[in-house]
Amino acid sequence: MYGVIMAGGRGTRFWPSSRKENPKQLLNIIGNETMLQMTVDRLQKMKNVDDVFIVTGEDLAPKIKKMIKGVKPKNIIVEPSGKNTAPAIALAALRIRELREDAIMGVFPADHMIVGAQKFAKTVRSAIQLANKNESLVTIGIEPTYPATGYGYIQYDRNSPEDYLNGFKVKTFAEKPHKELAKRFLDSGDFLWNGGMFVWKVDTFFNQLKSHMPDLNDQLGKIKKRIDDKQNWSRLWNNIEPESIDYGLMEKSEHIYVVKAEFNWNDLGSWDSVFEVSPKSKGQNVVRGDGVIMDGENNFIQSNGHFTAVVGASNLVVVNTPDATLIIPKDKVEDVKSLVAYLEKHKRNDLL
Amino acid sequence: MYGVIMAGGRGTRFWPSSRKENPKQLLNIIGNETMLQMTVDRLQKMKNVDDVFIVTGEDLAPKIKKMIKGVKPKNIIVEPSGKNTAPAIALAALRIRELREDAIMGVFPADHMIVGAQKFAKTVRSAIQLANKNESLVTIGIEPTYPATGYGYIQYDRNSPEDYLNGFKVKTFAEKPHKELAKRFLDSGDFLWNGGMFVWKVDTFFNQLKSHMPDLNDQLGKIKKRIDDKQNWSRLWNNIEPESIDYGLMEKSEHIYVVKAEFNWNDLGSWDSVFEVSPKSKGQNVVRGDGVIMDGENNFIQSNGHFTAVVGASNLVVVNTPDATLIIPKDKVEDVKSLVAYLEKHKRNDLL
DSSP, rough: OOEEOOOOOOOOOGTTOOOBBGGGGGSSSSSSSSSHHHHHHHHHHHHTTOOEEEETTTTTHHHHHHHHSSSGGGEEEEESSSSOOOHHHHHHHHHHHHOOOOOOOEESSSSSSSHHHHHHHHHHHHHHHHHHHHEEEEEEEEEOOSSSSSSSSEEOTTTTTTTTGGGEEEEEEEEOOHHHHHHHHHHHOOEEEEEEEEEEEHHHHHHHHOOOHHHHHHHHHHHHHHHHHTOOHHHHHHSOOOOIIIIIIIOSSOEEEEEOOOSSSEEEOHHHHHHSSOBBBBBEEEESSEEESSOOOSSSEEESSSSEEESSOOOOEEEOSSSEEEEEGGGGGGHHHHHHHHHHHTTOGGGG | EEEEEOOOOGGGGGGGTTTTTTTTTOOOOOOOOHHHHHHHHHHHTTTTOEEEEEEEETTHHHHHHOOOOOOOOEEEEEEOOOOHHHHHHHHHHHHHHHHHHTTTEEEEESOOOOEEEHHHHHHHHHHHHHHHHHEEEEEEEEOOSSSSSOEEEEETTTTTHHHHGGGEEEEEOOOOOHHHHHHHHHHHHHHEEEEEEEEHHHHHHHHHHHHHOOOHHHHHHHHHHHHHHHHHHHHHHHHHHHOOIIIIIITTTTTTEEEEEEEEOOOOOOOOHHHHHSOOOOOGBEEEEEEEEEEEESSEEEEEESSSEEEESSSEEEEEEEEEEEEEEEGGGGHHHHHHHHHTTTTTTTGG
16 A cells, blocks of 8 residues: 555644644644654554655645655655645545556545554555455544534444445445534444545546546646646646545545544544643643643643643633744634634734 | 832732742833832922932842932842831831931832822822821821722721811721621721821831830831941841731821822732723723734733734733743632742742
């Protein structure tokens, strides 16, 4: 399998730590390595991974080449502009098809937390077997633990003959549900979270792309020709309609399987997820860096070289960086996006 | 009148802005000058002020000499150690008695906000007249506007013959009351807040000191002799029992008058008082420095060169300095003292 890591996002929900030039995947959100480096290492350690690619934008590519160990510079695939996941994955698939007609590719987000490297490898092995066996698009699904409204869901057929591989035929993809629907999904027992991880043979992928995203497939064909002729292909790329792989392909194709993840997963979508996965001290507080919490519970402090004190308050997220401080209640962390929008509107490029 | 400014305090409640070497009176809490400089200027502008003295500790004296304009270096009276207000005031009185037997002295805290310089001067003039006329200790009282539990109260006789000076005979001094009692004080209409400002003739003061604080008076006598002999008097000073002027003298003496302040006063006791006196923006928020408040009300942000964002939270005080951040609900600002105690216990001298 060729591993493809999607590293084009900005991760604005991790402001003020995440910035345009230092997005979430390049932060040490957990542990001592960046999220991207951990993702690279996880793949490189797997026996059945032949090589690892990173798809990212022009702004981040130089930094990634410099920072990330274990990926050849030529394996950094640069999108001329962000077009969401479907075009990015297709671009990587183009490259991989050049290497081997019957190649298998696995697509992984750069910025998710995965605990249990061996279980991860085992899950991916099942997905590879299934992708080979059934000529299908295989996604890795996460057993839900609560009625999350922040993830897409995958409904699967419990009686699939592939369950020996922990693999199941997918019935439907569902967009992020509201709370009530999420509860019904959870209760039904046949929904998984969509973790944004995919495994397939490149030729299966292109067949499906041709059926369900013919425009993108055509554009890709033209781009390939330009690349082969060593011509600039940015303009062709820039004309592509942005689309997610979930909406463009996975929700439309009939040939989808899901493998249940056996590993521990968290998408670290925002500061509250970091709180969730962090070890707690007294009062269920988390203090990362120099700081103290007095007379308060369920607070999360992250401070960078700046002593941070929360006194008499609870359920707060406080993040300190050398030039900015964020204070937001834990149940409102999604609103960091509005703050970043405010900073953009006010042209605070010093803080973006 | 000789003005004596009490500038020995630490103002721990203004942490992280206030530090041992940069206490509240040396901060620009409101306006562009330090609280101490504003206090000096207010007195120097009064026609009937002959000279201004500052009483402070050894640690702050050099800095005050350097920073403060309008006070002669020899008028900085240095206490060898902090002994609360009674000994500090007595030490200043010693010095002033040297200048003129019949001198009047006025004692003023270094760190209170006073709006209305002319009204202030008028109130002090009344206090001087009363001090001369009645050979009494005159205090300046503040008309209470709410049942504060953070101030001492002064009960006065509404039918004093000195009311043409806005002056009244004092019945009792009351320590900081609990909420219910404070309400009763307010309802009764014959209580004022004790603003810690005093005016008296030095010989009246020493007569009263002799009656009510004979030990301190004796020690002062010995200290005066040492000073006259140009001997070191630190050891004598260090043996003095600390005592406040309120408890030691004002509550015990029968010869107390109060003049009602006509000026606008705020002791700026903690961050919430600064919030109170600050102009508010939308949502009754206050942002001093670089920062923003989104989707929240009644917040106070003070940031020093550090963009500070509060999103989705209300009633918070957030103070950012180059090395520390404090987050505390507005109704708990008194607890800053506990935080400073924590820092002392943990020997965080970098933050004290």
